Amino acid sequence: MSQHIVKSTERLASVVLVAAIFITIGSFPGNLIGIPASYSRVLVWSGVFLVILSLVLMGYVNISMNKITRSGVRGAADRGFEGDELWVTYRLCNSGLIPIGPIEIFLVYPEHLRLSKGSRRAFIMIPPRGCATYKAAFEARTGRHLIGPLRIVVRDPLGLFRSDEIDVGEPVELLVLPRLIPSSLRSSLLLARSIGMARSRISGSGTEFLSVREYREGDEPRRIVWRHTARWGRLIVKETEKEASGNIFYILLIAGDMFTGPYRETPFENAARIIATMSRYSASRGDAMFLALYSRETIDLVGPSRGLGGYRSILSRMARISFSQDTVVSDIDPRPLTKLLMRNLKGGDIVLLFTAPSRDSSAVVTAIERIERTVRNAGGSFYTVIPTPSLDLARRLDLGSKIKLMEMLKDSMALAKELRGRGVNAININQGRIITLARLIEMTS
Secondary structure, three states: OOOOOEEEOHHHHHHHHHHHHHHHHHHOOHHHHOOOHHHHHHHHHHHHHHHHHHHHHHHHHHHHHHHHHHHOOEEEEOEEEOOOEEEEEEEEEEOOOOOEEEEEEEEOOOOOOOEEEOOOEEEEEEOOOEEEEEEEEEEOOOEEEEEOOEEEEEEOOOOOEEEOOEEEOOOEEEEEEOOOOHHHHHHHHHHHHHHHHHHOOOEOOOOOEEEEEEOOOOOOHHHEOHHHHHHHOOOEEEEEEOOOOOEEEEEEEOOEOOOOOOOOOOHHHHHHHHHHHHHHHHHHHOOEEEEEEEOOOOEEEEEEEOHHHHHHHHHHHHOOOEOOOOOOEOOOOOHHHHHHHHHHOOOOOEEEEEOOOOOOOHHHHHHHHHHHHHHHHOOOEEEEEEEOOOHHHHHHOOHHHHHHHHHHHHHHHHHHHHHHHOOOOEEEEOHHHHHHHHHHHHHHO
16 A cells, blocks of 8 residues: 655644743743743643644544545445436445544546536545445436546644545446437327328238238237127238338447537537437337447447337447547548448448537548448448537527537538538438438338
8 A cells, every 4th residue: 555645734833833832931940930830840741742742643644544545435326317416425434443534525527527416525524433425416418427536635633734635435437328308209209100101001010000801811810809700700800010110320420529519518418319319219110220339449339129128228328438528539430330331231221320520520521421332332321410509509508608509500510511512411400300310211211
């Protein structure tokens, strides 16, 4: 274990000065300074007491610091959806017979998070053979956030000594799931049902009722409609509508200024909400869903999966994307992603690629163009989706954030225009226009 340093504070200098004065005055014969001899002894012993007390308190800080570092500080974090109030808890215990403290606590967490309850700094005392708990709540943002460790300074009760700053406890993961947009989901499902009923009234394997007919040899007995059979005096079976479903690839390209923007309104967070809503919509359609996460460092594929299980797996994976405002990528190699798509794509599949503009987007545009060509050659449909904040957001922003918002809108529009100029389908989507994607899927599939 590393050696920690105990430092003196300005108060110690005052105590040492008082002790020195007491001892000095008490050392002179009482008749020379006009005080009784008994008072001289009291002054000397008072000065000695202050010196001994200072040494004891220095030892107390050193012992307390060692006890904390050896006690095993344990941390825990809630898991939930964006916008929730999620708590981070650290528990500090004392197995000794004397209390420890006061302890100054400083919680280390990334600057892109905001505390909603609690304080970043706190003072606590740990009782003998007991524990103290530090808690703080955050306004959750989609993704993976590392919270901690605790940075502590141990002091003595009189404030004469303090330890150096030491980190205790391991960082904890705050995993935040994206939240779908209920109004957009309802609109998309209504659209899917209305278009689907007109488009694919074909009998086959499915769950939607189509019609009834007489029993034929080979029909499954479970399809017999006994009410109609009793009424018409012959075996009647129901027919179901063949499900019009396919493969949908949601590709999240971690490039550009994906994590830059107003609080909870970055392109990444908007893209996560859109993907969450669309994957829930795809689950209702019965589509096979893929989620591909691609950055300069890694490529990860989730799927194929269907139904609510697939929806949950996509949300869980997006909750593990490390949120980092330092991630600004202006160049990306599309070859690993195109190879992955070639292994999994088939004719009729739909690929939705989500990305964000950057200061120099020419390399990203070239990469997207190559990905689009791969999808087209495989017989699939390709759309670049650029998450764009709504202008309604400006009403609740300060002037500086409004300027950043307008820059984001301008860059998003410019990126879409450049892609369309190269023959690549590109659309700007905000939370109120998600039904546009549902319409594209319904008309394409």
